[in-house]
Amino acid sequence: MKPWIAGIHAYVPGKSTGADGRRLTKLSANENPLGCSAAALAALARDHAPAEYPDPDAIALRGALGREHGIDPARIVCGTGSDELLNLAAQGFAGPGDEVLFSRYSFAVYDIAARRCGATPVEVGDADFGADVDEMLAAVTDRTRVVFLANPNNPTGTYLPRSEIGRLHAGLPTDVLFVLDQAYAEYLEPEEADGGFALAANAANVLVTRTFSKIYGLAGERIGWATGAPELIDVLNRIRGPFNVTAGGQRAAIAAVNDHGFVTRSREANREERKRFTQVIEALGNHGLRAVPSKANFVLVLFEGALQAETALKAIAEAGYAVRHLPGQGLPQALRITIGTASQMDDIAGVLQRLCGNAA
Ligand code: PMP
Numbered sequence: 150m151k152p153w154i155a156g157i158h159a160y161v162p163g164k165s166t167g168a169d170g171r172r173l174t175k176l177s178a179n180e181n182p183l184g185c186s187a188a189a190l191a192a193l194a195r196d197h198a199p200a201e202y203p204d205p206d207a208i209a210l211r212g213a214l215g216r217e218h219g220i221d222p223a224r225i226v227c228g229t230g231s232d233e234l235l236n237l238a239a240q241g242f243a244g245p246g247d248e249v250l251f252s253r254y255s256f257a258v259y260d261i262a263a264r265r266c267g268a269t270p271v272e273v274g275d276a277d278f279g280a281d282v283d284e285m286l287a288a289v290t291d292r293t294r295v296v297f298l299a300n301p302n303n304p305t306g307t308y309l310p311r312s313e314i315g316r317l318h319a320g321l322p323t324d325v326l327f328v329l330d331q332a333y334a335e336y337l338e339p340e341e342a343d344g345g346f347a348l349a350a351n352a353a354n355v356l357v358t359r360t361f362s363k364i365y366g367l368a369g370e371r372i373g374w375a376t377g378a379p380e381l382i383d384v385l386n387r388i389r390g391p392f393n394v395t396a397g398g399q400r401a402a403i404a405a406v407n408d409h410g411f412v413t414r415s416r417e418a419n420r421e422e423r424k425r426f427t428q429v430i431e432a433l434g435n436h437g438l439r440a441v442p443s444k445a446n447f448v449l450v451l452f453e454g455a456l457q458a459e460t461a462l463k464a465i466a467e468a469g470y471a472v473r474h475l476p477g478q479g480l481p482q483a484l485r486i487t488i489g490t491a492s493q494m495d496d497i498a499g500v501l502q503r504l505c506g507n508a509a
Pocket of ligand 1: 179303360362372
């Protein structure tokens, strides 16, 4: 084993079983509680030819994405989830001796992506659980090759407005690749868009990644995409798997992109339930509970009083739900809770209210 591989801790996915092996309802992986678009489901079920390889260049899917977002398909590459593309970005632009920068409390894959190509991960201090642009710029050295930023961020749900994204980009040397991970961007209101696509269209060093795993509800199909300068896309094309998106996944993604109604319904339902759940947490503020303000489809709940996150995790599991505890990411007193349906959120809220009542 290469020495840099020895330093990697395997990614720990959100659980779907309790301590006793019982199946739990998953509010631990930021999936869409509404499932996916009916048209995407129909596209998946449609007869196809499993003996044949999929289109290696995902031409129809890239065309659909290009039309939807006003992007030249030559500036788009698809991946086996956006995870693949994040890893390829690190691999294509960083190696031993180089540094890869990201904020504390950001997506766990950035650290793995840096290490697996032998580069040094550099974790930068946060600002109240979100990225701190000044800290990030101050951490840049002449060895920095790649900067990762998730906007909105996982696991905190925090978000930087367009002005801050622009300031971060403007402050980076032009030979540093800025990877703007927009896995949760569709949950933003239209006026909150961070300008990533415009940056990727105009700057040679910006790669924006997106996924079908979140609002589109196609996490099981593993489809992501990235856009940037043709020269950047060319690098990812050289090193990606040749048939990295399945045929069914390509068909489903095309149907999903074109089903605007499903995306709007998902965004609205998420906005409503996130607001309601955040208010429940705020009402428990005198018990030390705090919700980090979220722009995504989950809320990070902090436990700063007598009630311990682990106690809440167990009680929530007893009620039949899996949520995410991230002690390995420096968040031992926090739970990341995916926004589910109204009744699911009522159940979680009820557990937390009961625990706080008991602790009073
Ligand atoms: N980026 C962020 C910030 C995420 O939270 C996730 C999913 N957990 C991903 C990327 C990867 O998603 P996928 O590989 O399913 O596209």
